[in-house]
Structure formats: structure tokens, C-alpha cells
Amino acid sequence: MNPFTLTQASDLDAALARLAAPDARPIAGGTNLLDLMKEGVMTPAELVDINTLAPLGLDRIEAIDGGGLRLGALARNADTAYHELVRIRYPLLSAAMLAGASPQLRNMATNGGNLLQRTRCVYFYDIEVPCNKREPGSGCPARTGVNRQLAILGTSEQCIATHPSDMCVALRALDAVVHVRSQSGTRAIPFAEFHRLPEDRPEIDTTLQPGELITHIELPDATRFADHSVYIKVRERLSYAFALVSVAAALDLDEHQRIRAARIALGGVAHKPWRVEDAEAALVGEAPGDAAFHRAADIILQGARGYGQNDFKLPLARNTIVQALHAAVRGTAAAGQRGAHHG
Template sequence: MNPFAFTQARDLDGVLAAMAAGALPVAGGTNLIDLMKEGVMAPSRLVDINALGLDKVETSAEGGLRLGALARNADTAYHPLVRTRYPLLSAAILAGASPQLRNMATDGGNLMQRTRCVYFYDVGTPCNKRVPGSGCPARDGLNRQHAILGASEHCIATHPSDMCVALRALDATVHVRLAGGTRSIPFADFHRLPGDRPDIDNTLEAGELITHLTLPEADRFADHSAYLKVRDRLSYAFALVSVAAALDLAPGRRIRAARIALGGVAHKPWRVEEAEHALADKVAGDEAFGAAADIILRGARGYGGNDFKIPLARNAIVQALGRAARGTADRGGMESGEQE
């Protein structure tokens, strides 16, 4: 690990000043410190932001939910407001990482995770995300975990978060602070597809700090939601495919509204609203769910080692929607993997 300066800021202005001088913010450090140890990232300065007090989970002024950027993943997953009103988010968080990591990782930091592609972590190999223009060996190499949607010739890596898949399905908004003021970013616009600049993961601008996330009022989906994560082992593994599914059902199992987001398949959480609209006024069942899955997976492409992900994703979508239709299994009380 390269030497670096470490400072602690006591207020937001201090953090923003340090960031303006080139410091990277660190809170739980569950991804950034790993990347520094591996030599993938080598910041010359870090600023500790844990003293900012941005750790509250509370009802927002609009009646939805406000998640402080420094709230720990575990605290968010088990918070009564999340468990009862947003069980999809709770289930997604508890499907990720391990209890130890969830106790350290923050909600804002979860959004900032970088890909777990083996070539990205191996500084002895080319990687366009790490060194733009050096190439993407994953396209013809080890790509079992890699993208089947939204990839480019420059990068086929996937975003690793479970929490972000649920946040995309629930129409979250990311709120940031910079020296000149504040701005809000719809979650759909926060993460980027790789295009010809896979080294740029998101749409944050230099000097911007995530302060909190908000979720709109979501009670209509609380009774019929499911998070399905398909992985190589039951816990502490990244998704091959994950699905966040939520339904608003009328009597007779008729679908009033649907939300579907996928993880493990693209450079960002993947959502196709056309598929959700296609489910409107349909009777909940495998036929309707399969048709929605086909819309979501239009243009899906494998690279040899991950070809199996395409039929796996279709089956996972149908299964997750079926689980949601039967009713939310538990209001956030499951540990990672238990819903499977």
C-alpha cells in the first residue's frame, strides 16, 4: 500500500475542503481500503467523515424514507421503518456480504462500490476500468460473473451491490453536497454504463459528497415483494443474478403496478420500465411474468463463460415475481441467504 495522509473532519465544510484539496472520503472503508491494499487505487490523502452525524434513518418530509449516508447497512436493514415499509430493501441488504461487513459498511459507501472483476483487482493484467485504453481481457477470459446487458467492447464488468438493486426498484434519489450547494440525482442516473469510459462508475462530480438517500412512499409494495439472489454459495458471495421484485395487487391477483430490477447482469442495477408497464392489468402468473422477463432480457449477450446467465436470469425473474405475488415472506427479519 502506498503512503497516504489521513485527516479527520468534524463538519461538512471541513470534509468538502479536504475533498477540494484531493482527499477521498472514507467511512466504513470496506471496499476502498481493499482496493488500496491491492494497489488498484492509490489516493494520497483520505478524510474520515464518520463524525458528520449523517447516520439517521427516519421518515422524510414527503412521507417516504430518508437514509443517512453514514447509516450502517445492518442498522438500515433492521430498522423498523425499513422492515415494515420497505421490506424489499431490508431483504436485499441482508443478502449481501457478511454480518461483519454489514456492521461496518455505510449506505452511501454501498453506492460507491467498484466492480469485483478479477482483472480489475489484478494490477498485473490490462483493465480499461483501471487503466483506460489497456484492454478488457474478460471478454475472452474469465467472465462467468460478468455482464449480459449494457456492456461495451471496453468493459463487461458488473456492479456488485445488492442494496442498490432494491434502491433502483424503489425509485430512490441520491442527495449530494458540494461547496457550491446541493443537488439531487435520481437513482436511475447515478450509476453509468461503461461505454467508452468504464473507469467512470457514476455521475458524481469532483468534490461532491453523498449526504443521504430518499425513498418515495412505498407502502403499496410492502405486502408483495421479494429479493432473489442466485449465487455460488449460500452466503458471502456476489450474485450471478439477483432480482428485486415488487407488486401492487388488486383483488383477483390483478397487477396494478410492478417494480423489477436486476443485479449481477450489468454495470449498474438493471431496470426496464417497459416490462413493468407490460404487467399492468395482467393476472399475476408465470405467463405474464415470463413475457416481462423476455422484455427485460432483449439484447442480452453472453461471452462464453457467462452464457448460462441468460436463461438463469429469465428463470430468476419469473421466480422472484412469483414469490412477490404470494406475499412478502418476512418484513426484513432474514439473515443473508435464508430466503433461499
């Protein structure tokens, strides 16, 4: 590991001043950043410990006007997943977070850090081999090499890496907004615009600007989806494995059991959580069933392609989308608890 300076921020302004330096990075749980530093993939000159900012409210989870929810960036994943307001109002998010990592990691990892996870592509982690994401212009051996875990959607000639987060898939489905702050002021970033596709700049994962720090995540009211939502994660083994394909699905059904609104987001298939709103629109007014769900899957997977070892993801993604939508129709596991809570 390269030498670095560790600075403990005394307040938010002090943290932002340190983070304005070009080679400084914030650290809270460190569950991904420290791994990257140990492997020599990231070599920041300074780490700014932002755990000291928790008493300022950056770890707070609270209801906001309009029926939404504010998730502090420094709230731990475990605390967020088990929080009553999250479980009752946003069971899709709770399920996705509990599908991620291990209990030990969820106890350490923060909400803000979860959004900033980097790909687990084996070429990205191995500094002895080329990787455009790590060293732009060096090449992407994954396209013809070990790519079982990698993307089938939104890829480019430069990169076929995937984003590893489960939490982010649910946040994309729920239309979350990421709030950030820098010395220049504050900014709100719709979740759809937070992560990038690789295109010709695969080394840039997000639209965060230098010196910006995530302060909180805002969720709009999603009460209408709470009783019919599900997160399905297909992986190599049951625990502590990244998704081959995951689907966050939520439906709003009318009194005749027709679809009033739908939300569908995929993980494990692209450089960012993948959502195609045209597929959701195509479900509106439809009766739930195989025909409608397969049409939605066709729209979502338009343009998908495999790279050899990950060709199996094409039928797997289709089947998982259909399975998730059927499961959402049957109802959220926590729906009974939610009804009891409000009754």
C-alpha cells in the first residue's frame, strides 16, 4: 500500500477544504476503498476521515415532507436496511440492501460509500494487466477474456465492467436523488444521472465533480409500490456473492388487478443500474401475466449482447425479469407487516 496522510475532519467545511485537493479521498467504512488501496488500484495521497461528521446529522434517517425519506450518507447499510421507515415504506430497498455483501460488511459500509463502489472486474483489480478503467488507453482484455460476471448492456469498446451494488439497483427503481456538497455549494443529482456508462471514458464512474461529498440520499414517496415489490438476486452462491443478474421490481395495481404503474431496474448487467422506462410504460393498463412481462423484458434487453463467457446472462436476465414481476404481483413479503403497522 502506498504512503498516505489520514486527516480527521473537524467539521463539514474542513472536510470539504481537504477534499478539494486533487488526490484526496473521503473514507468512512472503507469496505471497498481499502481493498483497492491494498491492491494498488487506487493510491490517494490523503484520506479524509468523515466519520467525525456523523453528529452533524449525516448519519440520520428521517421522514421528509411529502411522504419521502432522507437517508444520511454516513448511515450504515445495516442500520438503513433494518430501519422501520425503510422496512415499512420502502421494502424493496430493505430487501436489496440485505441481499448485498455480508452482515459484517453491512455493519461497516455507509450509504454514501455504497454508491461509490467500483467494479469487481478481475482485470481492474490486477495492476499487472491492462485495463482502460484503471489506465485509460491500455485496453480491455475482458472483452475476449474472463467476462462471466460482466456487462451485457450499455457496454463500449473501452469497457464491459459492471457496477456491483444491490442498494443502487433499488434506488434507481425508486427514483432517488443524491445530494452533494462542495466548497462551491450544494447540488441535487437524480439517480438516473449519478452513475455513467463507460463510453470512451470508463475511468469515470459517476458525475460527481472534484471536491463534492455526498451528504444524503432523498427518496420520494413510494407508498403505492410498497405492497407489490421484490428484489431477486441471482448469484453463484447464496451468501456474500455479487449478482450475475438482479432485478428490482415494483408494481402499483388497481382494484381490478391491472397495472397502474411499474418500476423495473436491473443489476449485474451494466456499468450502472439499468432501467428502461419505456418498458414500464408498456405495462401500464395491462393485466399481469407472461405475455406482458415478456414484452417488457424485450424492451429492457434491446441491444443486449454477450461476450462469450457471459452469454448465459441474456436468457438469465429475461427469466429473472419475468420471475420478479410475477413475484411482485403476489405481493411484498413485508406487506402484512405494513398493513398491521398502519392499521
